Structure formats: C-alpha cells, structure tokens
Amino acid sequence: MDRLENIEPHMPTLVEMQQWTQVIGRAQQLMLEQAAGATGGHLPFDPATVSRIQSSFANEGLALWQRFLDAGGMLRDAPAPAPEDSPAARKDRRFADPAWTSHPFYDLIRQSYLLTSDYLLRMADAVDGLDPKQKAKLRFATGGFVDAMAPSNFALTNPTVVEKTLQSGGENLVKGLQHMLADLEKGQLSHTDGTAFEVGRNIAATPGKVVKETPLYQLIHYEPTTDKVLETPLLIFPPWINRFYILDLSPEKSFVQWAVDQGLSVFLVSWKSADASMKDLGWDDYILRGQVDAIDTVRDLLGVRNVHTIGYCVAGTTLAATLALLAARGQAEKVASATFFTAQVDFSKAGDLCLFVDDEQLKLVEQLSTGGYLDGRYMAATFNLLRGRDLIWNYVVNNYLLGQDYPPFDLLYWNGDTTNLPARWHRDYLTQLYRDNLLVQPGALSIDGTPIDLRKIETPAYVQAGREDHIAPLESVWKMMEHLSGPTRFLLAGSGHIAGVINPPAAGKYQYWSCAEPQPTLDDFIAAATETKGSWWPDWIEWIRGHGEKNVAVRGGRKPGRGKLKAVEDAPGSYVRTR
CATH class of the missing domain: 3.40.50.1820 (Alpha/Beta hydrolase fold, catalytic domain)
Structure with missing residues (x-):
C-alpha cells in the first residue's frame, strides 16, 4: 500500500464532521421512512428500546470521531481499536485489506458504515406491532440495503480497488467493465469461468x-x-x-x-x-x-x-x-x-x-x-439475494471493480446453469x-x-x-x-x-x-x-x-x-x- 499511503489527507473541520453526521442521520431517516411505507405507513417503536439504541449509537459515534481525532491525521498512526463488543470490531471479510484499519480515513469509513448499519438493523428489530412476516420482510430489506451500501462495493471507497487502479493504470476497471457488459448481455451475474466446464466431459460425466x-x-x-x-x-x-x-x-x-x-x-x-x-x-x-x-x-x-x-x-x-x-x-x-x-x-x-x-x-x-x-435466471437471482453479501456484492467487487479473472469452480458453474x-x-x-x-x-x-x-x-x-x-x-x-x-x-x-x-x-x-x-x-x-x-x-x-x-x-x-x-x-x- 505504499502508493496509497502517499495520498495525503487533511483533518476534517468541525463543519465537515457535522456534515458527515447529518448525512448519516439523513440516510437513517430515509431508510426508516421507506420501511414505514412498505409496511403500511407506520412503524410502532417501543420508546425505551429506541432511546437505548439511539443512546448507544450516539455514544459509539462520538467515540469513533474521538479516535479519529486522536489519530491526528497521521497515516502511520492507526486509531485505537474499537471495544471488542462493538459492531465496528467484528470480523468481516469485506474489510480484510489492512488499509481498512491502518489508514485513518478508511478506518473512519469502515467503522462509520458498521456503526450505521448496526443501528439500522437494531432499529428494524425494535419495530413492534407488526405481523411476524412483515417484520421479517423489514429486517431482510434493511439487511439487503446495508449490504448494498457497504463502502467496499464502491471504487473510490475501497482501498484495494484504489491501489489496484493505481498499479494497473485503470486497466482493472476496463476489464471489469467488460465483465459487467457481458453479464448484462446474458442477463445474469457470472460467478465462474464458464469455458472451463463441459457437461458430459468434466462434469455430469459418470458413464x-x-x-x-x-x-x-x-x-x-x-x-x-x-x-x-x-x-x-x-x-x-x-x-x-x-x-x-x-x-x-x-x-x-x-x-x-x-x-x-x-x-x-x-x-x-x-x-x-x-x-x-x-x-x-x-x-x-x-x-x-x-x-x-x-x-x-x-x-x-x-x-x-x-x-x-x-x-x-x-x-x-x-x-x-x-x-x-x-x-x-x-x-x-x-x-x-x-x-x-x-x-x-x-x-x-x-x-x-x-x-x-x-x-x-x-x-x-x-x-x-x-x-x-x-x-430460470429470475429464480437464480432470488437465491442470490438470500446471500447477497457472498453471492452478489463479493462478485461485484472482484469481477467488476478489481477486474479479476473468473476462477474455474464446478459448483459455481452449476449454480449459474x-x-x-x-x-x-x-x-x-x-x-x-x-x-x-x-x-x-x-x-x-x-x-x-x-x-x-x-x-x-x-x-x-x-x-x-x-x-x-x-x-x-x-x-x-x-x-x-x-x-x-x-x-x-x-x-x-x-x-x-x-x-x-x-x-x-x-x-x-x-x-x-x-x-x-x-x-x-x-x-x-x-x-x-x-x-x-x-x-x-x-x-x-x-x-x-x-x-x-x-x-x-x-x-x-x-x-x-x-x-x-x-x-x-x-x-x-x-x-x-x-x-
């Protein structure tokens, strides 16, 4: 990450920090309003539960900003780790790149996202008075939304993609675009190299x-x-x-x-x-x-x-x-x-x-x-949605943003057939x-x-x-x-x-x-x-x-x-x- 570390950040001003806080709050409000519309226009919350969740969110948010300020904007000074029971400390394969924790700005993005997504999911769980199926639908929709909005899914907020783009001169994005256009043409997300397998030759080959x-x-x-x-x-x-x-x-x-x-x-x-x-x-x-x-x-x-x-x-x-x-x-x-x-x-x-x-x-x-x-492509898309983080966004990052070659994997070939x-x-x-x-x-x-x-x-x-x-x-x-x-x-x-x-x-x-x-x-x-x-x-x-x-x-x-x-x-x- 040498080239990445040469990108000089600047310390945010108080106005900029307030703007980020407002953006997060607006995103939360929009999500809850959308969920309310999907469930009949009213989401009954238990006041004590909501107060507890909001208080926890505010405290963790302040702690997050404080850790960022304590880092002093120095790239080589990693922020203090979040408490073990904090959502920001949970292991997540999307953030395996060391830059997500060693680089203060990426760490801020990562922890802000984890904190906000955890807050949204807890708020969805706090809804009372809904039919269990409606509540499950709200939880599922909220989970799909927060998975889709992960900073790892976007080129400019994923350090691995940024580094790959710098190293390749943008060739990864061109190759990724080719992958995306090919998938759009066939109407289906690719998970593997389809040319590596042939039915009757190396799969479905039992005599x-x-x-x-x-x-x-x-x-x-x-x-x-x-x-x-x-x-x-x-x-x-x-x-x-x-x-x-x-x-x-x-x-x-x-x-x-x-x-x-x-x-x-x-x-x-x-x-x-x-x-x-x-x-x-x-x-x-x-x-x-x-x-x-x-x-x-x-x-x-x-x-x-x-x-x-x-x-x-x-x-x-x-x-x-x-x-x-x-x-x-x-x-x-x-x-x-x-x-x-x-x-x-x-x-x-x-x-x-x-x-x-x-x-x-x-x-x-x-x-x-x-x-x-x-x-059958619609049915496949439904099953992919059940595990969107693994079966959709993981491949969006690897195939479209990083421009990686598709691995030959017989199980994934079957999944796409x-x-x-x-x-x-x-x-x-x-x-x-x-x-x-x-x-x-x-x-x-x-x-x-x-x-x-x-x-x-x-x-x-x-x-x-x-x-x-x-x-x-x-x-x-x-x-x-x-x-x-x-x-x-x-x-x-x-x-x-x-x-x-x-x-x-x-x-x-x-x-x-x-x-x-x-x-x-x-x-x-x-x-x-x-x-x-x-x-x-x-x-x-x-x-x-x-x-x-x-x-x-x-x-x-x-x-x-x-x-x-x-x-x-x-x-x-x-x-x-x-x-």
Whole structure:
C-alpha cells in the first residue's frame, strides 16, 4: 500500500464532521421512512428500546470521531481499536485489506458504515406491532440495503480497488467493465469461468445411458462398476429447479459415481427445462407422471418389488407427496426407503424464502412468466439475494471493480446453469406450499383426485439437514420428523444447502451429528447428538444396506440399455443441455 499511503489527507473541520453526521442521520431517516411505507405507513417503536439504541449509537459515534481525532491525521498512526463488543470490531471479510484499519480515513469509513448499519438493523428489530412476516420482510430489506451500501462495493471507497487502479493504470476497471457488459448481455451475474466446464466431459460425466424419455423427464441408468449390486435399485430425484448434475459434478465430487461404486444400481431423473409446451404442467404431472412413473419404470425394468429413493430439496418435497399418494392408494410397498436431502414439507419455518410469496411478489412472478414459463435466471437471482453479501456484492467487487479473472469452480458453474420452470407449477408451489402450507394439512391437497395425508407415510426415511442451510433451514427440515409415521433417521451435516450434501468422503471435510436413538424434538437431538468428522455418506450407505437385502449379479437389465428399455442416448442426455 505504499502508493496509497502517499495520498495525503487533511483533518476534517468541525463543519465537515457535522456534515458527515447529518448525512448519516439523513440516510437513517430515509431508510426508516421507506420501511414505514412498505409496511403500511407506520412503524410502532417501543420508546425505551429506541432511546437505548439511539443512546448507544450516539455514544459509539462520538467515540469513533474521538479516535479519529486522536489519530491526528497521521497515516502511520492507526486509531485505537474499537471495544471488542462493538459492531465496528467484528470480523468481516469485506474489510480484510489492512488499509481498512491502518489508514485513518478508511478506518473512519469502515467503522462509520458498521456503526450505521448496526443501528439500522437494531432499529428494524425494535419495530413492534407488526405481523411476524412483515417484520421479517423489514429486517431482510434493511439487511439487503446495508449490504448494498457497504463502502467496499464502491471504487473510490475501497482501498484495494484504489491501489489496484493505481498499479494497473485503470486497466482493472476496463476489464471489469467488460465483465459487467457481458453479464448484462446474458442477463445474469457470472460467478465462474464458464469455458472451463463441459457437461458430459468434466462434469455430469459418470458413464450411463438414457433409457427413457418423456415430455417431462429423461431417465438415466448408470453403468455399474461392481460385479454384484444390491437387489433393490436406487432412484434419485434431483431438484426440478436446477440441473441434475449437482449430484454428478467432477468425478471426485460426484455422489452418483460414489453410489455406483458402493454397489448400487443407480437411476436418476433429468428434468426437462420448461418451454411453452409445458405451460399447463402442475402438481399432478411432477408427482404422478414424473416420480411415480419413474418408480414404476425402474421396478418393471429390473423386475423388482420396490426401489430406494432420494429426493433433493424441492424434489424431496414432491417425493413426500408421492409417498403419501402411494400410501393412500395401497401401493406403499413400491418404495423401500426414502432419503431426503435438505427437503421441507412443513413451511411454517421455511426462512427468508417465505418473504417472496406475498401478493406483490406473486404478481411480479406472473409478469415475468411470459410464454407460460419462468426464466430460470429470475429464480437464480432470488437465491442470490438470500446471500447477497457472498453471492452478489463479493462478485461485484472482484469481477467488476478489481477486474479479476473468473476462477474455474464446478459448483459455481452449476449454480449459474439455470432451469426454466412451468409458470403454473411454480405459482402453485409458492402459494400452496410456501404461503398456505397445505401439504401438512391432511386432505388439503389432492393428486389426480386422491387426497393425501403425510401421516400415512410409513416408509423408512433418512432425513438429512444442513447446519448452515439458508434455503431449507434446519428447523424447517426437522419438522418433517413430526409428520412421518414410519421409522426415521435424522442426520445433521456441517455446512449448508449444497456443501452439506455434496461432501465426498475422500475430501475429509466438515462433520455430521447423529443419534443412536430417535429424539422427540430438535433441541433433544442437538443435546444428544454425537459429532463425527468427515462425510456423512458412509453413514447413509450403511443405513441403506441395513435393510437386509441381498446382492445380485450384474446382467440383463442391470446393464444400461441391455434390458426391456433400450438406450436412447448416452448419459447425461439431451435434456440437461436444453436451454
């Protein structure tokens, strides 16, 4: 930072300090007025709470200015550190550059921002008399605002960007502009180098054949790698809002390849990305003509009584509905077990995604669903907003301001490979499940005329949750345990919605928590759980093997394309490539 340190500051006058204080106060007032308008025009605050917050803000603000004055404007005299319990002292990756603390002016900007953002968030929390969802919406909007206004997001107030600009003669900003224009053209924020990956070559590359194709899905049968396999096959339902290869990334990360190597006959559904021909598809289609049809297809192909199933995220939600349908029709024996990866059935504690299902948001979704389907880029933007600091502003700084090259990262490539959704199905999912929480109300939903009740599900279930999951929160996933009637095993994995699931044993990362015996509540589970280092996949395969089934030789229909169903094309198929 030698060149940066040669920039001579001047000590602010009293008038300038007063101006800064007024600017911060005006920003606070504007934010609160905007929030009030969004929640009906009136924000009732508890006077004592507001007084306490304002007093704390004033005291910390005065202390901040005093530390700045004590520095005397000398660049090499770092200001005294803030108290450990102060928001200004909290660790934050946005301010990792040493200049944020060693340079008095950047330190002033940093601490002023942290102090103001903390004040705004505390004021949002202090609002009384609002519906809990409205209060959560206010908190979410305030958090998004303060993340967007971080000084690290702007070239002139980010010391790393200033230094990079001086060193490169501004080339970083030119390159960043190229990145931004390219993203604007494709209508999506880039997270990784898209040229580094090719579906079927270095991702989604597990050998297999597409053995069935319908207007809704392709069924992939993977090539066995063992001489014998478990008699009961495994059928995987990936999320229909994403490409399936989150479960088949690079070979060393692929759950599909690992499951094949464990001696399982593995089948997987690759959902078709929606187009205008799918505008009328709904709940019945994805369950009856999707999941049930695939279950029957695999059973008939291999001549087996039942299948093991996996449902990831939203496909886990529909898998639960599928099990309830089979139970209602006396066909529960078609499924030997059901594994749920970060899936929800009770949406009463579904987290911040519930903020996107009010009438205003649903009208916006309808407006965006031109041609009878929702462009997947809008869904991707929604998920990015849930972690805006990490998935939006981090990349704005690195890609647009610093002009850095995109790193090759298969997970981020998948994250940007969006899938379109049928408009009707997407609307019904948001309203009937997220908004109205009908799935857990016995008989409130029907499939092909059959009312369903989750309490009728007696299929053995393995329920996995992620400790840091922001899409399917731990508390929400746990609630599935309250609605199933069969034997269940709950497992809590370290990390979140993706890394908590995609954690191969060879990586030696994270950990998981489990209990030898079922627990009545989540608190009881957490209190009794034992921590195990590494991947939870070995725990799952032992649970599968614990069903006491036999091994069979790999011949006939156990080999992709050799049985009743001939190969349509090589895996990963054409649907995963359809845009």
